[in-house]
Amino acid sequence: MSEVPQILLQHHLKKLRLPTFMAEYQKQAHQCAAENRDHVHYLSRLAELELIERERRMVERRIKAAKFPAVKSLDSFDFKAMPSLNKPMVMELARCEYLDRFENVIALGPSGTGKTHIALGLGLAACQKGLKVRFITAASLVHELIEARDEKQLLRLQKQLASQHLLIIDELGFVPLSKTGAELLFEVISQCYERGSLIITSNLPFDEWTQTFGSERLTGALLDRLTHHIHILEMNGDSFRLKQSRQSMAPKKKPAQKPAT
Numbered sequence: 239m240s241e242v243p244q245i246l247l248q249h250h251l252k253k254l255r256l257p258t259f260m261a262e263y264q265k266q267a268h269q270c271a272a273e274n275r276d277h278v279h280y281l282s283r284l285a286e287l288e289l290i291e292r293e294r295r296m297v298e299r300r301i302k303a304a305k306f307p308a309v310k311s312l313d314s315f316d317f318k319a320m321p322s323l324n325k326p327m328v329m330e331l332a333r334c335e336y337l338d339r340f341e342n343v344i345a346l347g348p349s350g351t352g353k354t355h356i357a358l359g360l361g362l363a364a365c366q367k368g369l370k371v372r373f374i375t376a377a378s379l380v381h382e383l384i385e386a387r388d389e390k391q392l393l394r395l396q397k398q399l400a401s402q403h404l405l406i407i408d409e410l411g412f413v414p415l416s417k418t419g420a421e422l423l424f425e426v427i428s429q430c431y432e433r434g435s436l437i438i439t440s441n442l443p444f445d446e447w448t449q450t451f452g453s454e455r456l457t458g459a460l461l462d463r464l465t466h467h468i469h470i471l472e473m474n475g476d477s478f479r480l481k482q483s484r485q486s487m488a489p490k491k492k493p494a495q496k497p498a499t
Contacts, residue, residue, distance in 0.1 A: 258288040293368075300365035306373050312359035320352055322474045328356060331469060332363045336435060337403055342464055343437045346444075347473030353439035356471065357406050360437060369403035376410040380419035383426065392422075400429040404437065411442035411450045420451040424460050431463045438464070 251260040262284060270280040301309060312332055317325045331343060343360065345353040361371045374382070386395040399405055405426075415423065430436055442450065448457045 256288055258291040259284050262287050296368055297366050300368065300371065301362065304361055304365055304371040304373050306358055306361060308358065309362060310355050310358040311362055312356070315352060315355050315359060320473055322347075322472050323352075323356075324471065327469060328360075328471065331360055334364050334367045334369065336469065337364060337367075337369060339467065340432045340435055341467040341469060342435055343469045343471065344464065345437070345439045345471040345473055347441065349441050351473040353441075353471075353473055354408055356473070357408060357437045357439050361404060361406050364404045370401065371404045371406065372399065372402045373406040373408065375408045376415075376423065377413055379407060379426070380415055380423055383422040384419060387422070396426060396429055399426055400433060402430075402434055404435050405430055406437040406439075408439050410438050410440040411447065414450055414452065417452060420453065420456055424451070424456055427460060428463060431466075436464065 247263075248260055251257075251263075266280060266283055266287075270276075270283070312328065317323060317328075336343070343357075345356055347353055358373070361373055364371045382395065383392065386392045407423075427436065440447070444461060447461065448454050451457045451460065
């Protein structure tokens with residue numbers, strides 16, 4: 239039997255960018271023949287496999303582009319250890335419908351209470367929906383903005399950030415911002431307003447954000463935009479990291495010795 243038709247088929251599938259078709263068509267042909275399935279079922283199965291693989295690769299690309307420091311899901315978060323956190327709200331947010339409405343999420347609480355984990359989990363959920371996500375700490379974002387301004391690339395960076403469906407700004411409030419940094423960050427948040435959604439984590443309550451931005455006027459204008467469409471996640475409790483450190487440092491009880499016989 240001539241190999242020409244098979245070579246031509248592989249060539250066409252490669253041109254059409256259907257790698258799963260190419261990898262699976264022979265296997266599925268044998269399987270469908272054994273099951274006495276017709277050609278429509280055979281083609282349908284191949285198309286389904288191609289779509290599943292294409293979606294998997296798309297999610298991988300979204301996760302890579304998001305620049306998460308770690309990939310964490312909400313399934314691995316210990317909600318019982320953080321009773322102040324509204325779990326039903328978090329799980330509702332994981333459906334990503336708030337992104338269609340350009341709503342924002344702010345997670346507030348002391349260091350080590352899992353704010354970043356929740357932000358990463360919601361970011362991962364958005365990636366799995368095929369949405370564009372970017373994760374960055376507040377300090378790193380300000381540094382990138384100042385660097386871009388100095389290199390006359392600020393407009394390009396601002397457009398890139400504003401094009402995200404979800405921008406996650408972590409650790410706002412850990413370090414005070416310079417006047418320039420605060421103004422550049424305010425501009426990014428303003429550009430995202432009602433064009434995309436933001437998740438912001440902060441160890442400071444709203445009434446202390448002036449310490450970070452250094453201006454009551456700027457802070458007021460910022461909160462006015464952020465809190466227009468907002469979901470607030472209160473995460474007040476003991477630090478997970480502190481708990482783990484205490485547990486690892488605690489002396490282990492020696493097993494009771496059996497009495498000699």
